[in-house]
Amino acid sequence: MKVALVTGAGDRSIGAATAGALRARGFRVLTTTRSCPITADHHPLDLADAGSVARLAAWVPERLDLLVNNAGIHLDLRSRWTEPQLVDGHEVHWRTNYLGTAQLTRLLLDNLLESGDARVVNVVSKLHDRGRNEWLVAPVAPYDSWAAYGTSKLALVHEAAEIERRYGGVGVHGYSLHPGSVYTRIADRGLETAPVLGRLRRLAAPIERRTLLTPEVGARTTVFCATSPDARPGGYHRREAPAEPSADAQDAAVAAKLWDETSAWTASLLT
Numbered sequence: 001m002k003v004a005l006v007t008g009a010g011d012r013s014i015g016a017a018t019a020g021a022l023r024a025r026g027f028r029v030l031t032t033t034r035s036c037p038i039t040a041d042h043h044p045l046d047l048a049d050a051g052s053v054a055r056l057a058a059w060v061p062e063r064l065d066l067l068v069n070n071a072g073i074h075l076d077l078r079s080r081w082t083e084p085q086l087v088d089g090h091e092v093h094w095r096t097n098y099l100g101t102a103q104l105t106r107l108l109l110d111n112l113l114e115s116g117d118a119r120v121v122n123v124v125s126k127l128h129d130r131g132r133n134e135w136l137v138a139p140v141a142p143y144d145s146w147a148a149y150g151t152s153k154l155a156l157v158h159e160a161a162e163i164e165r166r167y168g169g170v171g172v173h174g175y176s177l178h179p180g181s182v183y184t185r186i187a188d189r190g191l192e193t194a195p196v197l198g199r200l201r202r203l204a205a206p207i208e209r210r211t212l213l214t215p216e217v218g219a220r221t222t223v224f225c226a227t228s229p230d231a232r233p234g235g236y237h238r239r240e241a242p243a244e245p246s247a248d249a250q251d252a253a254v255a256a257k258l259w260d261e262t263s264a265w266t267a268s269l270l271t
């Protein structure tokens with residue numbers, strides 16, 4: 001039985017729907033949320049905590065056939081922050097969405113190589129086009145949380161392409177995708193500091209539910225990247241098909257440099 005790990009499979013999330021769809025296709029699916037108890041198939045993960053990432057990686061079986069890097073945050077939906085919120089000295093979206101995911105992926109590379117035919121699927125966003133390559137190496141300036149979120153997702157598009165270039169030949173393939181605009185709890189979290197707006201949003205929930213995709217539909221492109229022979233190794237996808245990412249995301253030299261610099265950072269966590 002093929003083994004998959006899907007991060008961020010909380011209630012009503014795209015990750016939970018992805019896990020369900022993969023189970024229906026015969027995978028054994030391991031999932032994470034930030035606070036689930038440890039069971040045979042569930043383990044807690046906080047991407048912003050290097051120790052938590054390492055504990056999850058140590059728990060994963062020796063052979064892993066599919067890693068779905070789905071967990072992610074988009075805080076400050078109202079663009080109220082004028083300064084970055086820092087975790088470990090890094091901007092919170094960069095630290096959580098990119099650095100934590102990159103650490104997990106590197107720690108699981110041997111497990112993926114053991115498969116002989118593995119996929120790493122990074123759930124990004126069309127908003128990766130709000131990021132810029134210059135902000136991969138320097139702070140987003142002037143600070144804007146949407147640009148910071150976009151830059152964290154741009155880095156994950158680069159990461160998927162670079163996995164393909166470095167490991168495709170030895171059986172580990174990288175993919176990235178935009179899931180669509182999906183009705184999940186991501187906006188609840190982004191409005192946590194705005195209780196009035198949060199209440200208004202709950203009142204408008206029936207309308208939002210009608211206009212946005214369900215998590216099950218949102219999971220389709222992830223499942224396409226995870227299983228389809230028509231998914232493009234190294235590529236970005238939308239609506240269950242290969243698609244063109246932003247111009248910045250297509251710069252292979254930037255992706256290679258980012259990989260090396262990120263690997264140096266993850267190695268420094270061990271010292």
Ligand SMILES: NC(=O)c1ccc[n+]([C@@H]2O[C@H](COP(=O)([O-])OP(=O)(O)OC[C@H]3O[C@@H](n4cnc5c(N)ncnc54)[C@H](OP(=O)(O)O)[C@@H]3O)[C@@H](O)[C@H]2O)c1
Pocket residue numbers: 007008009010011012013014015032033034035045046047048070071072073074096123124125126178179180181182183184185186187189
């Ligand atoms: N919804 C959309 O329209 C949309 C559009 C484009 C891209 N995306 C991307 O799709 C992915 C899934 O989002 P979603 O809409 O399903 O959001 P969601 O309902 O908020 O689910 C996100 C999941 O990520 C987990 N998570 C949050 N912070 C974490 C951390 N520090 N460490 C580890 N896990 C963490 C959450 O854990 P808990 O369960 O413990 O809270 C949750 O299970 C994200 O990467 C998001 O950026 C979503």
